Amino acid sequence: MLPDDLKTQAAALLERCKAASLMLATAESCTGGLIAGTLTEIAGSSAVVDRGFVTYSNEAKAEMLGVDPALIAQQGAVSEAVARAMAEGALARSRADIAVAVTGVAGPGGGTATKPVGLVHFAVAHTGAETAAHHEVFPGNRSAVRWATVEKALAMIDAAVRPRERKPEAP
Template sequence: MRDLESKAIELLALCKDKGVRLATAESCTGGGIAAALTDIPGSSAAFERGFVTYSNEAKEELLSVPKTLIDVEGAVSEAVARAMAEGALAHSHADLAVSVTGVAGPDGGTEAKPVGLVHFAVAQRHGATGHRERRFDPLLGREGIRRESAIVALNFLIETARTLPGRQAE
């Protein structure tokens, strides 16, 4: 837990310094990233909102992920992760949004999409959307996969936020 907390503190400090607001779009982490961020006092200076879109319908309704994309690519895919992050930006006032969609287990995996497969995306309001894929060891268990996914997501946000210029004085 300490690593998750330290990453959340690091990200929030960086975003506060740069004037960057954050949003999360979470499926397999079930709000764990948003919880890690909001556990930190003063997080409201950088954390704008979080979407927990566990079901496909929630992805469609709250993030405008096209149903056809989910039907063709599957909810656990690069395309859906990208659409989730971009949808979180479109439905918020954030500058950066992270999405996570995966198979945390212990069941639900297939040969093509095994337990431990997680897709991440970070979308920038005025920039590109990046993607990462991780395959966690199923022996981590559901809790471990979700925790490690949250850490990867926070690291991805930190790396992206470091590349952003600070807000210009208006």
């Protein structure tokens, strides 16, 4: 089920997190748990993965992650502001050092002129740093959008982990 390239990417990321003593959490909407599923496909991932929140509905985003319903009403569930709030909520409601959040329109329906099918907002929150956000519009069908989202989310976590890796001690 899991593409080999994603399994390799996830395994390398987990090793970097483990070496840096970092725990991860996920907050997922359009991927429905695929990011957490990809990470936990790797044996030993329990040393790094604290928990995953699947918050497909707006109510789940509010109840599980503390996303303000007014923010969702104002910005829409598929927005940078909501992705940031999801990541920050996952970080606050877990033992994790880094949390990734994704919210988007996987399709085939649900897109609009301003929020087309394939649009995904990402955010990575981590202790001691500003929350990073990014968005992309991925081509392809629902499955392609979801797997591309997993790949990008892992890359964003990796970018957050690399500066935190332990440096060799000076002699």
